[in-house]
Amino acid sequence: MKLAYYPGCTLKTKAANLERGALASLDALGIDYQEMPRWNCCGAVFSLADDDLIHHVAPVRDLIRAQGLGADAVVTLCSQCYNTLARANLLMRSDEEKRNTVNAFMDEEEDYRGELEVLHYLAVLRDRVGWDTLRAKVSKPLDGLKVAPFYGCTLVRPTEVSVDGPHPELFEQFLRALGAEPVAWAGATECCGSYQSLAHPEASADRAAQVLASAHRAGADAVALSCPLCEFNLGTRQAEILAGHEGSSAVPTFYFSQLLAVALGLEPELYRLDLSGAGAGQLLESRNLIATVAP
Amino acid sequence: MASVASPLHAESVARIRKIGELSGENIYTCMQCGTCSSVCPMVNSMKITTRQGIHLLQFGRVAEVMQAAIGEFCASCHTCVVRCPRGIDVPRVYEAVRLLTLRQNEDFITLSEIPRETLEQAPQIAFVSAFRKLTA
Amino acid sequence: MAPATAAADVQVKTIPIYIMGKRYFVPEALTIMKAMEYSGYQYIRGCGCRGGVCGACATVYRKAGDYKIHTGLACQTVVEPDMYLTQIPFYPANRASYDFAAATPTPETVYRLYPELFRCVACNACTKVCPMDVEVLDYVSALKRGDLEAATEISFDCIQCGLCASRCMGEMAQYHVAQLARRLYGGKLAPRAEHLKKMVDAIDGGAFAEPISKLKAMSPEELKKAYTERQMEPDMADESWRPTDRYATFD
Numbered sequence: 001m002k003l004a005y006y007p008g009c010t011l012k013t014k015a016a017n018l019e020r021g022a023l024a025s026l027d028a029l030g031i032d033y034q035e036m037p038r039w040n041c042c043g044a045v046f047s048l049a050d051d052d053l054i055h056h057v058a059p060v061r062d063l064i065r066a067q068g069l070g071a072d073a074v075v076t077l078c079s080q081c082y083n084t085l086a087r088a089n090l091l092m093r094s095d096e097e098k099r100n101t102v103n104a105f106m107d108e109e110e111d112y113r114g115e116l117e118v119l120h121y122l123a124v125l126r127d128r129v130g131w132d133t134l135r136a137k138v139s140k141p142l143d144g145l146k147v148a149p150f151y152g153c154t155l156v157r158p159t160e161v162s163v164d165g166p167h168p169e170l171f172e173q174f175l176r177a178l179g180a181e182p183v184a185w186a187g188a189t190e191c192c193g194s195y196q197s198l199a200h201p202e203a204s205a206d207r208a209a210q211v212l213a214s215a216h217r218a219g220a221d222a223v224a225l226s227c228p229l230c231e232f233n234l235g236t237r238q239a240e241i242l243a244g245h246e247g248s249s250a251v252p253t254f255y256f257s258q259l260l261a262v263a264l265g266l267e268p269e270l271y272r273l274d275l276s277g278a279g280a281g282q283l284l285e286s287r288n289l290i291a292t293v294a295p
Numbered sequence: 296m297a298s299v300a301s302p303l304h305a306e307s308v309a310r311i312r313k314i315g316e317l318s319g320e321n322i323y324t325c326m327q328c329g330t331c332s333s334v335c336p337m338v339n340s341m342k343i344t345t346r347q348g349i350h351l352l353q354f355g356r357v358a359e360v361m362q363a364a365i366g367e368f369c370a371s372c373h374t375c376v377v378r379c380p381r382g383i384d385v386p387r388v389y390e391a392v393r394l395l396t397l398r399q400n401e402d403f404i405t406l407s408e409i410p411r412e413t414l415e416q417a418p419q420i421a422f423v424s425a426f427r428k429l430t431a
Numbered sequence: 432m433a434p435a436t437a438a439a440d441v442q443v444k445t446i447p448i449y450i451m452g453k454r455y456f457v458p459e460a461l462t463i464m465k466a467m468e469y470s471g472y473q474y475i476r477g478c479g480c481r482g483g484v485c486g487a488c489a490t491v492y493r494k495a496g497d498y499k500i501h502t503g504l505a506c507q508t509v510v511e512p513d514m515y516l517t518q519i520p521f522y523p524a525n526r527a528s529y530d531f532a533a534a535t536p537t538p539e540t541v542y543r544l545y546p547e548l549f550r551c552v553a554c555n556a557c558t559k560v561c562p563m564d565v566e567v568l569d570y571v572s573a574l575k576r577g578d579l580e581a582a583t584e585i586s587f588d589c590i591q592c593g594l595c596a597s598r599c600m601g602e603m604a605q606y607h608v609a610q611l612a613r614r615l616y617g618g619k620l621a622p623r624a625e626h627l628k629k630m631v632d633a634i635d636g637g638a639f640a641e642p643i644s645k646l647k648a649m650s651p652e653e654l655k656k657a658y659t660e661r662q663m664e665p666d667m668a669d670e671s672w673r674p675t676d677r678y679a680t681f682d
Contacts, residue, residue, distance in 0.1 A: 007576070008420065008576075009419035009420060009423065009572075009575045009576045009577075010418040010419045010420050010576075011576075012576045012577055012578065013419075013538060013576065013577035014418045014419070014577075015418060038569055038572075039572070040553040040568060040569075040571075040572040041419075041423055041551065041553060041572060041575050041576075043423065043427060043552065043553065044420045044423040044424040044427065045371060045423075045424045045427050045428055047390075047427070048318070048371075048384075048386055048387045048390035048391075049317045049318070049387075049390055049391065049394055050316065050317055050318065050319045050387075051316070051317065054552060054554055054600065055427065055552055057552070057553060057554055057555070058552055058553035058554075061553060061555075078420065080420050080424065081420075106555070108555065108558075108559065153370075153371075153372040153373060153374070157372065157373035157374065157376075157377050158373050158376060158377065159377060166377075189374075190336060190372075190374075191336040191337075191370050191372035191374070193336070193370060194370040194371065194372065194424065195370065195371075195421055195424040195425035195428060195429075196337065196368065196370045196425075197417070197421060198404070198409065198413065198417060198421050198422065198425040199367075199403065199404045199425055199429055200340060200368060201413075203337060203339075203340040203368060204370075206339070207336050207337070207370075227420075228418040228419075228420055229418055229420050229421055229424070231418075232416075232417060232418050232421060236416065406546045406547060409546060411543055414539070414542050414543040414546055415539040415542065415543055419542075419549065419575055419576070419577075422542070422546065422549035423549050423575070426549050426550045426601075427550075427552070430550060
């Protein structure tokens with residue numbers, strides 16, 4: 001099964017700390033993949049209007065690129081990209097009329113009929129590596145690290161594209177395989193505020209504060225997430241959120257792939273803690289999971 | 296006896312039809328249980344709740360729903376549709392309400408008013424998703 | 432046999448074309464630009480270098496019975512029967528003001544000055560309309576993912592005709608954004624051509640002063656002789672070939 005990798009706009013720059021560790025881990029785990037050529041931005045959100053087809057063109061074109069690579073499946077890291085590509089894929093499979101219209105419109109491309117699978121990286125770990133194999137390759141188990149897995153919205157809703165059905169356990173299984181202790185918490189599938197961070201930053205900050213408070217109440221040392229927008233809302237903006245919400249406590253945030261890279265014993269430049277929020281490096285250091293992080 | 300076919304009524308009918316076409320949803324099966332409001336992460340910022348919005352739509356009072364900023368604050372989290380006991384695709388309904396404004400070439404956010412710091416710090420997906428949902 | 436002297440004796444095949452909806456018969460081998468002038472149009476806009484590089488004469492046309500939009504430069508594109516055309520000499524475009532010297536060469540500078548970049552929905556209308564076959568969507572995608580170098584490479588042939596901006600669903604002026612990227616990359620990020628600097632310094636330092644004054648002192652016959660007997664780079668020479676008389680080196 002040939003795997004095409006779709007990065008998404010943010011992963012080459014601001015979210016390099018999501019990409020680097022993830023790809024290096026695939027190499028360490030012996031999984032073959034190829035970044036698809038000439039990919040474009042997938043659009044990040046799936047258009048919900050019945051008559052709107054132009055907004056599906058972007059993700060479908062990416063699926064065509066993957067198909068051009070001879071791939072059977074596309075793997076992606078960013079939750080929003082996962083959601084958009086997966087829903088566009090379902091649309092092309094299920095709606096004949098729309099499929100024909102989109103293919104006819106994109107007359108400069110090959111036709112696409114939903115032949116590929118769209119996978120999130122964690123599902124690839126579960127199905128193509130296996131938790132036992134992953135556990136065996138962990139050289140630095142994250143012992144004693146209590147991690148709140150943050151699925152957010154786009155990994156689990158709507159149900160037809162959920163990475164793990166209506167009651168997901170994928171993220172928790174992943175964390176256990178790394179030797180960490182997943183924490184059960186109310187905020188696991190709540191919304192981080194999403195793009196409202198741009199339009200209504202205070203309302204979005206309130207939302208993020210609630211998510212962080214929920215993690216703190218559940219006794220989490222850290223929150224693990226899979227989306228650069230969640231990281232922006234919960235991590236990058238955390239100082240601002242703590243300042244604006246009395247009584248709230250800091251909870252460092254990590255991309256799941258950073259924890260994976262640390263657990264597999266990969267080089268520090270691969271998990272780029274310098275791009276993570278305050279407290280992330282120090283937490284791992286204090287648990288002797290990494291060497292001293294330069295200030 | 297007064298006729299109900301006033302211009303305001305006709306406009307409401309046209310708009311409610313448009314929402315039905317754009318969303319493909321039948322909002323008349325909503326039984327007003329309020330689950331959508333209780334799970335909505337942005338409900339406190341809206342002028343009326345998610346549930347109240349559907350109720351007003353059932354009465355054809357579309358203009359009020361457009362002004363209640365529900366579509367504007369919605370974060371497309373999709374919790375409402377996953378929890379709705381009637382299976383109404385609420386995100387599609389509010390996307391349709393949003394589009395009634397957007398398709399008049401009216402934006403919900405102004406690009407030139409985005410602070411410089413945000414333009415430099417926010418991840419690209421924040422801009423892409425915000426502009427797709429909130430600009431015409 | 433007597434040569435034809437009257438212009439009326441010369442038979443020229445003409446074809447119908449439609450300029451802004453009005454039909455004209457023009458000689459079939461003319462470019463759109465020449466055909467428009469033949470038809471009596473006088474250019475005061477929409478015409479520049481007449482050589483395919485200035486971007487002034489962008490033309491949009493359709494063909495009979497075909498819904499597709501075609502584009503080309505009027506000075507380069509030959510007319511076809513029933514071509515249905517108009518020129519778009521100017522399309523309003525947003526051009527940000529900035530201090531180039533102070534601008535940091537990062538993608539964030541581009542995002543800050545042109546946030547409408549993110550309104551791109553990847554519809555590809557821009558690439559389809561480009562008369563220079565620039566892969567516009569590809570460079571917009573490169574810019575969105577922060578790759579200034581790729582955007583520079585891909586947008587290199589752009590002549591800023593503005594057709595992409597006229598078709599953009601996101602209402603951005605792609606070519607202005609690309610130009611900013613090229614200026615930032617070329618001016619502040621790309622490696623410098625050190626060997627070029629060496630040669631320029633050598634010239635300024637007088638390395639070629641003597642041979643040039645020798646040439647200036649030659650008579651026309653001597654110059655012609657020197658020219659015809661000059662050493663030339665062999666056809667299949669590789670990169671290591673050098674002339675025997677050298678006045679400066681860069682390696």
